[in-house]
Amino acid sequence: MPNLLEQLKQRSIVVADTGDISAIQQFSPQDATTNPSLILKAVQSGQYDDLIDATLERVLSESVIETDMIESASDELIVAMGCIILQHVPGRVSTEVNARLSFDQEGSIEKARKLIALYEKAGIPRQRILIKLAATWEGIRAAEILEKEGIQCNLTLIFSFVQGRACAEAGVYLISPFVGRILDWYRKQTPDTAFSPEQEPGVLSVRKIYEYFRRQEYPTIVMGSSFRNTGEILALAGCDRLTVSPALLQELTESDGKLEQALVPINPDGHRPDPLSESEFRWLMNEDAMATEKLAEGIRGVEQDQVRLETLLKERISQREPVL
Template sequence: MNQLDQLKAHTIVVADTGNFKQMAQFAPRDATTNPSLILKAVQQPDYAPLLTDTVAAHRGAALDEIVDQVLVRFGLEILKVVPGRVSTEVDARLSFDTAATVARARRLMALYEAAGIGRDRVLIKIASTWEGIQAAAELEREGIHCNLTLLFSFAQAVACGDAKVQLISPFVGRIYDWYKKQAGAQWDEAAMAGANDPGVKSVASIYNFYKKHGIATEVMGASFRNVGQIVALAGCDLLTISPDLLAALQATDAPLAPALSAQAAQAMNIPALSLDEKAFRWAMNEDAMATEKLAEGIRLFAVDAGKLDKLIAESK
C-alpha cells in the first residue's frame, strides 16, 4: 500500500490546489484554495475560460463582487471532484476589519447557496488575526463554518478554540522556513527533521492541547515543504497537501504509522488556557516568528488578490 493510502487510514487528506483537473487522481476528501493558488490557476490555458466566462456573466458588477463570483466558480468546480468541503478565502486586505470580513463571508456563502451548495460543504478562510478570529466567532454562531488560516502560534490556536471555529490551518512549512533562515549556517537539517521540525512541533502541541481539553476545532496541518513533515503529523485531523507532495506519497510504499493520537493527548499534562484580546496581542508580540509570518502571509495574499483584481478588470 502506498504512503498516501496509508495516510488516509489515519488522517483526512485535503488537496491544496486550485487545479481541480489534477485533483481527482489523488482522491482527496476536501480541497483548499487561496488567492495565490487561484491566481496561478486562472493564468493556465485550461482555466482561463472559467475566468472570462464568469467576468462576462457579471459585466457591470463591482470588481469585488466579480472576484467573489470567480472564487466561488472555482469552488463549485472543485466540489464536483471532492466529496467533502472546499475552503474559499475572504480578501486578505480585510484581515483587520471584523465587520467587512463578516460581510464578505456572508456574500461568499450566499453565492454558494444560490448555486445549490449547502453550508456543510464550504469553509470560509480567514486570516488568524484577532479581528479575523472575532469575525469567525460571529460567523460560526450563524452556521457559517470557517477555516482560520495563516496560523503560526499557539496563541492563535487558543483564540480560535475559544471562538469555536470549525477548523484551523497551522502552517508547518512557513514556520520551518523562519527557523531555518534564523539559524543560517548553524541549521542542522537531519537534527531538525521529523518530530523535531519546528513546524511539526507547533502543530503537534496545538493538536494535543485541543484533544486534551475537548476542543472540537479541527486541526489541519498546511504548507508542507517535504514528505517527512507530513509523515511526522500522520494522525492529525486533516492535512492539506500540494499535488507534488501527494504524488511523492503515492510513489512510495514505505511504512507510515500515526504519530499523533487523541488518546495519547488525553493522558498528557497540558494546562487549560484561554486568551482575551490583551493576552492574545501580548503573546503574539512575544512571538517574533508568528508576528512576522502572519504579516508576511497577509501581504503576499494581498499582492496576489491585487493581481487577480487586475486580471479581472482587464477582462471586463
C-alpha cells in the same frame, strides 16, 4: 503494501491544497483548499478561460461602478471555481476572504456572508463550504460570529499556539497551522542548524496545538498545512487533517514503506483556562517574533496575489464590450 499516501489516508483526512482539477481527480482527496494565490495560478493556466468569460459577461451585464465590478468579478469567479472543485471532492472546499480585510472584523463578516450567498445561489449548501480567514484577533472574532450563524470557518496563517488556542475558545470549526513557513523562519535565523522532520519547529508547533485541543476536549479540527517535504507530513500522521500540495501528494504516491501513526489519542484532563482576552492575545503574539513576522508576511503575500488576480480580471474586462 499500500503506498504512503494510501496509508496516510487511513490515519488522517487528506485535503488537496490546490485549485488544479486534474490533480484533485488524480489524488481523490476528501476536501480541497484554495486561496487567491492558488486561484491565480489556476486562472493563469488557461484551463478556466471559458469560466472567466462567462463570469465577466454576467458581471458586465450589471450596472455597477468599476471598483465594484472588479470585486464582484473576483468573488463570483472564486465561487464558480469552488463549485467546480466540489464536483470532484466528496467533502468541502475552503474559500478565502480577502486578506485586506484581515484586521476588519465587520468587513470580514460581510464578505463571508456574500461568498456563502453566492454559493447558495449556485445550489451549493453552506455545509460544503469553509470560509478561510487569517487568524488575527479580528479574524477570530469574525469567525466566532459566523460560526453561530452556521457558517463554518477555516482559520489560516496560524504560526503560534496562542492563535490556535484563541480559535478553539471562539468555537472555530477548523484551523490550519503552518509547518513549512515556520521552518523557513528558523532556517533563516539559524542557517547552520539541521532539523529532522520529527523535530522541526513547525511540526512541534502543530503537535502542541493538537495535543492541547484533545486534552481540553475542544472540537476544533486541526489541519496541518504548508509542508516543505514529505517527512513533515509523515511526522504528523494521525493529525485530524493534512492539506498537501499536488507535488508532495505525488511523492507520497510513489513512496513505499510502513507508515507509523505519529499523533495518537490523548486522555482529556477536564480543565480549561479562562479564555484569552484581546490584550493577552496581542501581547503573546508580540512576544513571538516568528509568528508576528510570518503572519504579516503571509497576509501581504495573499493580498499581492489577490491584486494580481483583480488586475488580470480588469484587463479582460477592458477588452470586452459592455452588454447593452
